[in-house]
Amino acid sequence: MAQIIDGKARAKELRKSLKERVASFAEQNGRAPGLGVILVGADPASAVYVRNKERACEKTGIRSFHHELPQDATQQQVEDLIDQLNGDPDVHGILLQLPLPAQLDAQPLIFRIRPDKDADGFHPVNAGRLSVGQPTFVPCTPLGCIDLLRWSGVTLQGADAVVVGRSNIVGKPVAQLLLAEGATVTICHSKTRDLAEKVGTADVLIAAVGRPEMIRGDWIRPGAAVIDVGINRLEDGSIVGDVEFETASARAGYITPVPGGVGPMTVAKLLENTLEGAIRFEQQKLQA
Ligand code: NDP
DSSP, X not given: OOEEOOHHHHHHHHHHHHHHHHHHHHHHHSSOOEEEEEEESOOHHHHHHHHHHHHHHHHXXXXXXXXXXXXXXXXXXXXXXXXXXXXXXXXXXXXXXXXXXXXXXXXHHHHHSOGGGOTTOOSHHHHHHXXXXXXXXXXXXXXXXXXXXXXXXXXXXXXXEEEEOOOTTXXXXXXXXXXXXXXXXXXXXXXXXXXXXXXXXXXXXXXXXXXXXXXXXXXXXXXOEEEEOOOEEOTTSOEEOSBOHHHHHHHOSEEOOSSSSHHHHHXXXXXXXXXXXXXXXXXXXXHO
């Protein structure tokens, strides 16, 4: 039976140490780190995510600056708000909550966020830095996945890792981080042939697809570490991951539950990114 990787417990531990680091930053610099949050439109799931992130900021001592734009906001309106936050010295990190309403083009907006305030790590400059091993901001969910693996004592160096999903937000950056840890990485996606066979080779499996329980428990290599990023809401309102939990946990060595696995880590890593961005910002000011 797999050991359950308790993301909630790990995130709590991280938030506790962050709270102390935030307090000492505020004492040294005369102000707390600040996160500018942009919510466009009325997507209920996004509103919940934003509220959770802002509440977590508050509890840790990070200031959050909430900005809301209407469902019919124009590209120009969002650009203007990003420009305003780019220039605000109290804002060390900017979060543009995705997805955006259909009339908006997300990519140029992500590119408009200053790379040194890109708390989500989605800007191509930061993606590029990650790929050459010089990270500044790294996407939060992938950071959370690696943290959970390390915290659980899973060996990454030399491990065969399989990532299912190749999004810019999860799949690609988590593959880069695994590579940097010395794992041999295979990235699978919707065009991959014989997914079950590839998954079966994984010492470390990261599932980031967005399809309820599509990864069957009997595909899992016995003893593997399984990180399930998927969040899928079923018709009855329950939430499941991308991995068939019951059967997978009978074979795996380690597994994250959904909910209570990667989700809380994403928020904790956002807070960590904001603090680290603020530290870098103050250091640059000293050097200037
Ligand atoms: P995307 O939809 O951007 O990417 C999904 C990926 O899965 C794509 O690369 C796609 O392949 C691949 N895929 C789709 N169908 C299959 C299939 N049948 N076989 C193999 N691969 C397939 O999703 P995200 O990366 O943004 O998110 C993935 C999941 O993680 C979602 O459930 C999301 O809700 C969750 N999530 C959870 C977070 C957390 O904090 N826990 C944070 C972010 C996301 P292709 O590229 O070929 O289309």
